[in-house]
């Protein structure tokens with residue numbers, strides 16, 4: 169069987185590569201060995217955000233005078249979980265299968281493996297293995313799996329990973345979460361609000377280490393106020409559980425024991441490349457795929473690595489952006505058209521380096537784009553951080569009584585543009601795109617001054633940041 173393009177992995181990224189290839193008139197096969205829609209739809213973004221929305225909505229409502237009494241009670245756990253199930257499409261992919269078929273891509277169910285240049289073998293759940301040939305490109309979009317450390321006792325302890333944390337049907341009385349990143353804080357927010365007593369064990373100094381330090385501090389403060397325990401400098405050395413069921417114990421480095429009913433390891437991701445035939449094309453199995461800005465694997469003229477698997481920015485929106493870029497680049501190369509891989513060119517995922525936005529959907533939300541102060545300094549930029557207490561913004565005060573939050577804008581002093589921005593506080597998620605436009609657009613501060621935020625919205629924090637910068 170021959171196609172112009174073969175896509176391995178039908179998560180959000182593989183689907184979007186296929187979409188762009190089909191839109192350019194290329195015949196396209198998509199190989200998927202679990203559910204069409206990938207991690208994001210069933211065990212990551214969608215279920216986690218469906219679980220978080222009632223939690224943050226209730227927290228927001230409790231800060232509005234006159235509304236507090238109406239939302240004093242506990243969350244309806246069954247309804248929250250049912251809402252989550254709905255957003256995870258009850259772990260069925262009919263809807264997404266229909267969409268892929270509607271764009272004219274052929275679906276091949278089974279494990280895909282490279283078998284030399286431009287060849288992909290498909291191993292269906294039942295039936296014989298067969299080979300697909302790609303005339304122009306193979307796009308590996310196989311994503312990641314949870315990375316669980318190799319600790320004594322852990323393998324037999326039946327730990328939760330992000331999959332169980334987003335799909336569990338029962339609230340554990342006590343939940344220990346190992347890790348201090350995005351999955352850890354979002355899942356701590358959910359399960360604490362649903363009734364678990366949550367303990368977060370962070371090996372480092374604080375939460376959300378990739379963001380400005382105040383983000384992790386404000387989220388830790390709020391988690392603690394919600395009743396969770398956040399312990400920093402608490403590395404886990406071993407895990408004990410009898411028979412993989414019943415109570416589970418995290419044994420810390422210093423011998424202290426923390427008992428719980430479930431333990432979640434939110435300790436990062438590993439690429440799903442260990443069993444996809446990388447060795448048949450001279451690459452190392454289990455490695456992240458190193459790609460150029462068009463997402464083509466370095467040294468190859470036909471192999472692409474798009475989305476999580478290339479380790480550039482592990483988020484759905486970034487992966488889908490890369491998919492649009494890579495899909496268009498594949499099409500341009502296939503049709504012999506010009507390929508523009510210059511910075512900010514049509515076939516260059518430039519934003520991956522300069523303007524990656526992320527929202528952490530905790531209470532408070534933490535939203536950031538571009539470089540933090542530390543990252544900008546490390547990159548050699550001459551920058552100044554401009555901070556503002558969001559509580560002093562009229563729109564924030566109206567949004568929530570006793571609003572707590574903080575904003576930072578990192579200004580490049582040589583170019584007078586914004587290199588990065590971070591907002592932490594209730595309701596800041598929707599504010600982030602304004603900052604993304606400023607950072608990706610490299611909008612001069614002098615012109616931002618004319619971008620007038622409406623009164624009285626939380627967006628007025630922009631005006632306050634600019635006023636503070638200009639003194």
Ligand SMILES: Cc1cc2nc3c(=O)[nH]c(=O)nc-3n(C[C@H](O)[C@H](O)[C@H](O)COP(=O)(O)OP(=O)(O)OC[C@H]3O[C@@H](n4cnc5c(N)ncnc54)[C@H](O)[C@@H]3O)c2cc1C
Pocket residue numbers: 176177178179180181182199200201202203204205206207208209211212213214216217278279280281309310311312330334351440443444474475476477481482483484485486487
């Ligand atoms: C708990 C959690 C919450 C998250 N929340 C957010 C969020 O709110 N916003 C956000 O932007 N990002 C979020 N992310 C990150 C987001 O889920 C990923 O960035 C995104 O899923 C990456 O998409 P992908 O298509 O590259 O990979 P995946 O979604 O992992 O899809 C890869 C697909 O490839 C298939 N596959 C793998 N190997 C093979 C093979 N050999 N043959 C055939 N098929 C194969 C898999 O079955 C899967 O369907 C979250 C992640 C987690 C863990």
Ligand SMILES: NC(=O)c1ccc[n+]([C@@H]2O[C@H](COP(=O)([O-])OP(=O)(O)OC[C@H]3O[C@@H](n4cnc5c(N)ncnc54)[C@H](O)[C@@H]3O)[C@@H](O)[C@H]2O)c1
Pocket residue numbers: 317346347348349350351352354370371372376377403404434435436437482483526527528529
């Ligand atoms: N809202 C969102 O955008 C969102 C939500 C969830 C996940 N994601 C993405 O998914 C990816 C995975 O998230 P994550 O939280 O698993 O990874 P992460 O890299 O954000 O955090 C991993 C955490 O685990 C800790 N850790 C690693 N190894 C450890 C060990 N052996 N013992 C103790 N602690 C250890 C790290 O210090 C860190 O605090 C992220 O890249 C993130 O971008 C995004």
